[in-house]
Amino acid sequence: MFSLIFTRRFSMAHRLIADPAGKCAIPHGHNEQVIARLQPVAPQRLDGRANMVAPFEQAKARWHRFVDDRVDHAFQLGESDPMINWFRAHEPQRLGRLLVTPGDPTTEMLAACLMAKLNAFLAADGNDLRCVELTVEETPTNAVTLAGDPADVLPARAGAGWWRRADDSINDLDPVPVALSLAVARR
Numbered sequence: 391m392f393s394l395i396f397t398r399r400f401s402m403a404h405r406l407i408a409d410p411a412g413k414c415a416i417p418h419g420h421n422e423q424v425i426a427r428l429q430p431v432a433p434q435r436l437d438g439r440a441n442m443v444a445p446f447e448q449a450k451a452r453w454h455r456f457v458d459d460r461v462d463h464a465f466q467l468g469e470s471d472p473m474i475n476w477f478r479a480h481e482p483q484r485l486g487r488l489l490v491t492p493g494d495p496t497t498e499m500l501a502a503c504l505m506a507k508l509n510a511f512l513a514a515d516g517n518d519l520r521c522v523e524l525t526v527e528e529t530p531t532n533a534v535t536l537a538g539d540p541a542d543v544l545p546a547r548a549g550a551g552w553w554r555r556a557d558d559s560i561n562d563l564d565p566v567p568v569a570l571s572l573a574v575a576r577r
């Protein structure tokens with residue numbers, strides 16, 4: 391079966407607080423790469439004319455826009471990280487730039503959320519392709535690959551979060567009232 395593979399680079403910051411003594415509890419960043427492998431839901435032979443698996447420019451453009459505009463330079467935090475409340479209190483206009491995950495935003499968690507998001511985009515577009523494998527390269531020598539259904543590996547309590555929605559969201563925080571956001575921005 392054919393696979394279509396897209397790669398995109400992004401920069402990110404996160405911190406991991408489940409082990410408070412770990413050095414990853416200090417916010418820090420990585421330049422990462424996300425590699426998605428897509429396959430047709432119903433594979434067919436090449437038609438002998440156009441000989442393409444599926445038109446994927448639209449799917450790819452949407453995915454890359456999401457990575458560039460939303461994932462790139464987002465700050466990844468676990469849902470119970472007190473830094474979320476810090477932003478709520480002091481810089482609520484930046485809450486939309488927090489990528490929030492159920493538990494620590496590890497590379498494994500990011501891979502599962504991104505794979506679910508890409509599949510939400512593909513399904514919403516009526517696309518015949520699905521992401522069957524997604525790799526996040528945290529560094530040139532460390533990578534996590536997820537194959538299969540991200541719903542099977544996300545924590546049971548995770549439910550339907552932003553990663554299941556075909557929109558630009560990267561968290562499920564309550565939206566900031568516009569008036570408050572402007573007031574803080576003017577300070």
Ligand SMILES: [Zn+2]
Nearest residue numbers: 404414418420
């Ligand atoms: Zn890290």
